[in-house]
Every structure is written in structure tokens, then in C-alpha cells.
Amino acid sequence: MSEPPTATGHPRRWFILSxxxxxxxxxxxxxxxxxxxxxxxxxxxxATASQIVWINASYALMLAAILLPAGALGDRxxxxxxxxxxLGIMLTxxxxxxxxxxxxxxxxWRCLMGVGAGLVMPxxxxxxxxxxxxxERSRAIAIWAGFAGAGGAIGILAAGVLLEFFWWGxxxxxxxxxxxxxxxxxxLFVPSSxxxxxxxMDPLGGLLSxxxxxxxxxxxxxxxxxxxxxxxxxxxxxxxxxxxRAWVAAERRREHPMLDPxxxxxxxxxxxxxGIASAFAVMFGMFFGFAQFMxxxxxxxxxxxxxxTLPFAATMITFSQxxxxxxxxxxxxxxxxxxxxxxxxxLLWMSxxxxxxxxxxxxxxxxxxxxxxxxxxxxxxxxxVGSLPQDKAGVASAVNDTTREVGAxxxxxxxxxxxxxxxxxxxxxxxxALPATAAEAARDSVGAALHVAQQAPESVRSxxxxxxxxxxxxxxxxxxxxxxALLVTTAVVVFRWFPKD
Numbered sequence: 001m002s003e004p005p006t007a008t009g010h011p012r013r014w015f016i017l018s019x020x021x022x023x024x025x026x027x028x029x030x031x032x033x034x035x036x037x038x039x040x041x042x043x044x045x046x047a048t049a050s051q052i053v054w055i056n057a058s059y060a061l062m063l064a065a066i067l068l069p070a071g072a073l074g075d076r077x078x079x080x081x082x083x084x085x086x087l088g089i090m091l092t093x094x095x096x097x098x099x100x101x102x103x104x105x106x107x108x109w110r111c112l113m114g115v116g117a118g119l120v121m122p123x124x125x126x127x128x129x130x131x132x133x134x135x136e137r138s139r140a141i142a143i144w145a146g147f148a149g150a151g152g153a154i155g156i157l158a159a160g161v162l163l164e165f166f167w168w169g170x171x172x173x174x175x176x177x178x179x180x181x182x183x184x185x186x187x188l189f190v191p192s193s194x195x196x197x198x199x200x201m202d203p204l205g206g207l208l209s210x211x212x213x214x215x216x217x218x219x220x221x222x223x224x225x226x227x228x229x230x231x232x233x234x235x236x237x238x239x240x241x242x243x244x245r246a247w248v249a250a251e252r253r254r255e256h257p258m259l260d261p262x263x264x265x266x267x268x269x270x271x272x273x274x275g276i277a278s279a280f281a282v283m284f285g286m287f288f289g290f291a292q293f294m295x296x297x298x299x300x301x302x303x304x305x306x307x308x309t310l311p312f313a314a315t316m317i318t319f320s321q322x323x324x325x326x327x328x329x330x331x332x333x334x335x336x337x338x339x340x341x342x343x344x345x346x347l348l349w350m351s352x353x354x355x356x357x358x359x360x361x362x363x364x365x366x367x368x369x370x371x372x373x374x375x376x377x378x379x380x381x382x383x384x385v386g387s388l389p390q391d392k393a394g395v396a397s398a399v400n401d402t403t404r405e406v407g408a409x410x411x412x413x414x415x416x417x418x419x420x421x422x423x424x425x426x427x428x429x430x431x432x433a434l435p436a437t438a439a440e441a442a443r444d445s446v447g448a449a450l451h452v453a454q455q456a457p458e459s460v461r462s463x464x465x466x467x468x469x470x471x472x473x474x475x476x477x478x479x480x481x482x483x484x485a486l487l488v489t490t491a492v493v494v495f496r497w498f499p500k501d
Contacts, residue, residue: 010131012189017132017140019185020124021147023083026090026178027117028148029155031060031284031408033171034110035291036159036302040168042447047103050222052445053416056288058107060409061217062114063121065210068399071122072202072258079123079130080192084183086119091179097172109172129385130193139321141385142378146320148404154313156291160306202258205251209259212243213406220413259399263387267499268332272383273403275336278490279343279373279380280407282483285415286347286369289476296446297355297469297476311363312370319374332379333498339376340491343369344484351480354473355466383498415479420445422475430467433460446472 010016034056041047041055074082093113100106125144132140162170219236226233251257264270294305326335346369353362384399424443431442434452442449442464449468453461 010191013131013136013140016190017128017143019182019190020128021144022178023087023120023182023186024124024144025147025151025154026175026182027063027121028151029158030090030113030117030175031056032151032155032287033159034059035287036156036295036306037163037168037171038292039295039447040163040302041103041106042445043451044168045101045103045106048444048448051103051107052447053413053420054107055103055110057217057409057412057416059110059114059117060284060412061214062111063117064406064409065213066115066118067122068209068259069203069206070119071126071399072206074119074123074126078192079127080186080190082119083123083127083186083190086116086121086123087179087183087186089113089116090120091176091183092116094172094175094179098169100169125381125385127190127193131191138378138382141381142320145377145381146317146374148377156287156309157306157313160301160303163302202251202254202256205247205254205258208243208247208250212240212247213409215240215243217409217413220410220417223417263399266387267497268383269387269399271333271494271498272336272380272387273399274490275340275376275380275494276384277403277407277410278486279340279376280404281411281414282343282347282487283369283373283411284408285411285479285483286350288412288416289419289479290366292446293353293472293476296450297473298357308359308363309366311367315367315370316374319371320378322375326375331500332383333495333500335379336376336383336498337491337495339372339374339379340487340494342372342375344372344487344491346370346372347480347484347487351477351484353477355469411483415483418479418482419472419475422478423471426471426474427467431464442468 038052038055042052047055070082070086090113093109093116097106097109097113100109125141128140128144129137158174159171162174166173215236219233219240222236223230223233248261251259251261264273290309291305294300294308295302300308346365346367349365349368350362353365384403423446427443427449431439431449431452433439434442434456438452438455442452446468449471450465453464453468456464
């Protein structure tokens with residue numbers, strides 16, 4: 001049994017932080033590691049472009065949908081218990097995912113893992129805020145936030161090593177010993193805490209918010225395939241808006257809502273959430289396309305791609321400690337906004353890549369983006385968590401995590417859709433000379449196009465390969481430019497309205 005916290009913090013708080021941080025890295029890495037495995041899954045299971053997006057987006061979507069209810073459950077019944085249940089669910093999903101034999105099964109087990117991750121993620125930050133005293137909390141949050149960002153690159157690196165020697169299912173299997181170890185360490189060393197006021201649960205608010213998010217992501221993912229004016233897409237978009245409005249109305253009527261929408265009127269809370277959501281949307285959208293660009297367009301192996309993401313992780317961890325120091329000297333809004341602008345510059349740099357680009361051209365933009373995110377993440381996280389009282393640590397943590405994962409789900413869907421749209425527009429009718437089935441598959445995704453090209457007559461093979469790779473590069477450039485514009489817009493809003501004191 002772990003020692004209880006004291007007025008000066010838990011006596012083992014730094015060791016506990018390492019447990020919480022590793023739990024967080026496992027959650028975040030489970031998003032990015034799948035990016036690297038997508039080409040292998042596409043080849044092995046003949047997955048379509050929309051299935052490829054859903055394999056990634058399903059985890060982030062379920063994670064985002066469950067975060068707020070999970071944070072409230074942790075506040076109500078105990079945050080350590082929520083962490084343990086989440087680790088158990090992730091362990092189960094990993095075992096089942098490793099044995100999948102179809103894209104549909106992978107999507108289903110990724111959804112289950114997302115539920116477990118939704119219990120783990122808010123528990124890590126809310127426990128952190130209770131075991132550290134106020135004078136050390138900013139530093140601890142900076143470390144937590146740095147690894148939250150670096151977890152994306154760490155996941156890609158781990159997946160690269162695994163895919164070099166094992167089959168694609170190994171990216172699920174590797175979670176099993178990690179989850180078991182974390183479960184044992186949590187039982188032995190992590191203290192529990194809960195909301196002393198014991199407010200009632202809010203199942204209606206959870207269902208409405210989850211439904212609104214699910215409808216939005218469905219519209220973004222399926223838009224390129226069905227067409228943006230297709231009735232199914234329009235109905236999904238309208239449903240998302242209606243459910244969102246219903247959620248706001250329902251929460252305003254409750255005496256103790258799961259999340260009071262009026263909290264977003266607190267400038268530090270609302271603008272911190274906006275900054276986190278925008279940055280995570282761009283980061284995971286960038287990684288979604290980056291892994292495919294490196295393998296399909298530039299021809300790197302999974303391991304080579306993973307190694308080439310190391311500068312991102314190293315930069316994130318290094319610069320995350322600089323953000324709080326800068327915030328104490330200049331201003332929080334300048335750190336958040338400046339970090340977002342620096343990230344946008346990195347994305348604009350990456351938007352210039354093409355089929356003849358070398359790694360040195362890519363790593364500059366990747367490192368700039370990482371530095372910007374490392375500066376903005378801790379400052380925005382501290383703004384969110386510091387806006388609510390200690391009894392609401394779970395909800396504050398869940399909001400911080402929800403904005404991250406809503407951003408991740410929407411970013412994968414939005415930027416993934418832009419890549420798909422840009423690719424389809426670029427290839428045009430280049431594949432029309434092929435048989436109808438092959439032509440449709442080639443227009444659907446770059447992976448399918450390269451597979452079809454290898455079976456085409458030698459006289460046209462090189463032209464089809466060049467068309468497919470050029471098309472994806474143009475789609476990726478379009479997505480990076482839109483991501484940069486989103487970040488600059490967010491930076492202007494944060495700098496203009498974030499309070500000065």
C-alpha cells in the first residue's frame with residue numbers, strides 16, 4: 001500500500017510520476033504506432049482508404065468520447081481504480097487486436113482499446129495534481145505534457161522496430177507486458193483520491209457529447225468517399241450540430257453537470273483548450289500522413305521511417321522544460337501563441353516536400369513543429385488545470401485530455417480527408433486505362449495504386465507509380481498548409497483574448 005500524500009506532496013511523487021507518464025505514453029503511442037503499421041495492414045488485409053482512416057480514428061474517437069465520463073467516474077469513485085480498470089481494458093483490447101484477421105475486427109478492438117485509454121488518460125493527470133505540492137506542480141505537468149507529445153514519436157519508433165522483425169499485429173502485442181507491469185506498479189505505489197463532494201453522475205451529458213463527436217468524425221472520414229454533398233454526410237454534420245446544442249442545453253439545466261459549458265467562458269480554460277485541441281489535431285494529422293509519405297512516396301522501410309522521427313521526440317522532451325520558464329518571464333499567452341506559430345512554420349516547411357525531397361528537408365520542418373508544440377502544450381495544460389478547484393481535478397484533467405483527443409480524432413479525420421481529396425484530384429483519370437476494379441482501387445489510395453502498378457504491364461508501370469506517389473505528396477502538402485493556417489488562426493485568437501494576469 002502506498003503512503004498517503006502530505007502537505008508537501010507524496011513522498012514518492014517522482015516515482016509515481018514515472019508510472020503515470022509511462023501509462024500516458026502507452027495511450028498516446030497507441031495512436032501513432034498504428035500510423036506506421038497502416039501500409040502493412042493495407043497490404044495484408046486489402047483495407048480500403050476509409051478503413052485505413054477508421055482504424056486510426058476509431059481509437060482516438062472512442063478515447064475522446066469516454067474521457068469526460070471517465071474523468072467524472074474517477075472523481076466520484078476513485079482515480080486509481082479508474083486507472084487500473086483502464087489498463088485492464090487496454091490489455092484485453094491488445095490481445096484481441098493482435099489476433100485480428102480483418103480490417104473490421106481491428107477497428108472493433110481499437111474501439112475497445114480507446115475506452116480503456118479514456119479511463120487511463122484523465123486519471124494520470126488528476127493523480128499528478130494531487131500528489132505534487134503547488135510549487136512543484138508546474139514542473140511535473142511540463143514533464144507530463146512533454147511525454148504526451150513525445151509519445152507520438154515514441155510510438156512510431158517502437159512500431160518501426162517491431163515491424164522490421166515481426167508482423168503488424170506485434171504493435172498490439174507489445175502493449176501486453178507494459179500494461180501488466182503498469183497495473184502491478186499502480187497497485188503497489190499509486191495512491192487513490194476522489195472528489196470529496198461526491199457529485200452525482202451525468203449519463204445524458206456523456207451520451208450527447210459522444211454522439212455529437214461520433215457524427216462529426218463520421219462526416220469528416222467518409223466525406224471524400226461519399227462526396228461532401230451526399231445526404232449521409234449532410235445528415236451526419238447536421239446531427240453533430242444538433243447533438244452538440246442539445247448537450248449544451250442539457251448541461252446548463254443540471255445542478256451538477258459533468259462539464260459545465262460556461263467553464264469555456266473562463267478565458268484561461270477556454271483558450272487553453274482551444275490551443276491544445278488545435279495543436280493535437282495538427283500533430284496527429286501530420287503523423288497520419290507522415291508515415292505513409294515516408295514509406296509509399298520516399299520508399300523507406302518501417303524501421304527507417306521510425307528512426308527518422310527521433311528528432312521529433314528528442315525536441316519535444318528537451319523543449320517541454322523551457323515552456324514554464326518562458327511563461328514565468330514573459331507571458332503564458334505569448335508562449336502558447338508563439339509555440340503555435342512556430343509549429344505552423346514547421347508545417348509550412350513540410351508542405352514543400354515532394355517525391356524528390358531528401359530527409360534533411362523533412363527533418364527541419366519536423367523539428368520546428370516539435371519545438372513549437374513542446375512550448376505550447378505545458379503552458380496550455382497548466383492554464384486548463386489551474387482554472388478549476390482541486391476537487392475537480394479529474395474533470396479538469398479530462399477536459400485537458402478530451403481537447404487533446406478530440407483534436408487527434410478530428411485532425412486524423414480532417415487532414416486525412418484532405419490528403420485523400422488531394423490525392424484523388426491529382427491522379428485524376430490517370431488510371432482509367434486499367435480494368436475498372438483496379439482503377440477504382442488505385443484512385444482510392446496510394447497503397448492500392450502501388451500494388452496495382454506492380455501488376456500492370458512494364459511499359460506503363462513506372463508512369464503509374466510516379467502518378468501515385470506525386471498524387472499523395474500533393475495531398476500531404478495540402479493537408480500541411482491547411483494545418484498551418486489552423487494553427488496561425490488559433491495563435492491570433494489566443495494572443496488577442498488570453499488574459500494578461
